[in-house]
Amino acid sequence: MADPIRVLVVDDHAMFRAGVKAELATAGAGVVDVVAEAADVGEAVAQVRESRPDVVLLDVHLPGGGGVEVMRKVASTPGLADQTPRFLALSVSDAAEDVIGTIRGGARGYVTKTITGPELVAAIRRVNDGDAVFSPRLAGFVLDAFAGSIDVAAVDEDLDRLTEREREVMRLIARGYSYKEVARELFISIKTVETHMSSVLRKLQLSSRHELARWASDRRLL
Template identity: 80%
Template sequence: MSSTPTPGTGPARVVVVDDHAMFRAGVRAELGHAGAGVVEVVAEAADVDEAVAAVEAHQPDVVLLDVHLPGGGGAEVMRRARTEARFLALSVSDAAEDVIGTIRGGARGYVTKTITGAELVDAIRRVRDGDAVFSPRLAGFVLDAFSGTFEVAQIDTDLDRLTEREREVMRLIARGYAYKEVASELFISVKTVETHMSSVLRKLQLSSRHELTRWASDRRLL
């Protein structure tokens, strides 16, 4: 197991974990633009098992980690990997439950995939050096959670009733998407969207999409 890196010395050694090969390639290219000696991608992984193996084999400074992965998600990687590496979440999701759950799982930071290459390089090096790094909007979720402004445990309990696909459908419907738009976004049929929506409303004990929008808004899931 590697020792904790000394701030500011040498390139930040990174394992990139994401289930989309094209995205991993894009991240590698962006990090490469920073130049030699700044960030070094030492391995990539596409699911939880691959990620755990790569992290334990390479003992990087930072693990750049997607939140939703085949095999259990980013939290499972953090739970299983025997490492002193620091974890930085890089996700398309900006939902409060993902941000809070990931930080509770042990991540030192959370940034969204709208981040620029230069910002990502800076975030990686800051996390390597011991800082906590968040996209500006997401920092508010963390502050609110730890100040008790909203009840994280209640969010977790409610969302535990939903499958990952039901959560995706729930969030899009609550944001005002039509069933046809949700189907197109998630590459599923309208009938499947309707089935998931019925299940979401039943599990959350809600009666309409209007109530669902209010429920999600109150919990900062939009």
Template identity: 75%
Template structure:
């Protein structure tokens, strides 16, 4: 069997180094390149034509979904496996809709990751168990994906971060500490989120986010 060629895309250099080291323990895997953002990933993938791209979801330049959208028209044979710390429904569904063949979280073990890469390369769809439910629900119509996208498009990236933490029950001070911003800035973002989503309280926001599997 020929070795599996993998290209790693992640904006954290230490993480790329760790993944490369883990993957190269398997003699059946060859890491053929790395990239740190959308603008470096697209030419790297097109030049290397790997079997699978191990792709971070959130990174500079538009994220993993943007890499897939740019690459697939020129290299439809390349498969993509998303690897992220996020297990939020809109992240999972967004990158799958763009064309990824799987989505696993960064809690995965090295052996499990190698197995997932081989399965994606062979044509399987691979998901962490909790995430598979999101995808099934989306295609079954339980999650109104178009509506979720439309609502989220009204929010800035920072507003989404604040919204998710508030919906998870964080106090304003905890959100401020988590995102390295002031409490006043958190209050401003929350007011903006409530206004844009036409909600009137934190309780409504939590219910809104829970109903859409965003927390």
């Protein structure tokens, strides 16, 4: 019987990491083995070096630069570039720019956190074997990007004006969340949401949340 697939779980929420580990211990017994975890970019790179995982379950939004920065640093670190693990994004975000940006950064797959334990184990096995794995809706984003239906460069240029937190607020507001709901979702104050929203509208030269919703929909960011 083959050795279990060595997995590193990277996410800045400790409770989520614990949940993933418990789910994999149940659904992936004898198939996967969570050998380490990390909460930010620096810890993730250090754990790749120390624990030598086969597959890294990687959140897109992390303190210190995000999942793409983890992949960039691993690829450019002496001693790691020749033993780079496979990266599988596991994120709450299903926005086109996150999916496309993460795949361009080097991930072999992208699944959302609504995935079940058995589905996640299957995705890990496929990525470890060299396959590309996407949740069905997200695969469409990647195909559209290659077909030219999504102007990736234009999307990146617009989003580069926003901070990571502003992007999170923008996406939730564009989806119709109230300021109170955004504050609860992101664990920030309503006043902070208002401040971020004002900054988003100013940077994107929009005047209302309704214009923001249209702007995000046109770019397939919802």
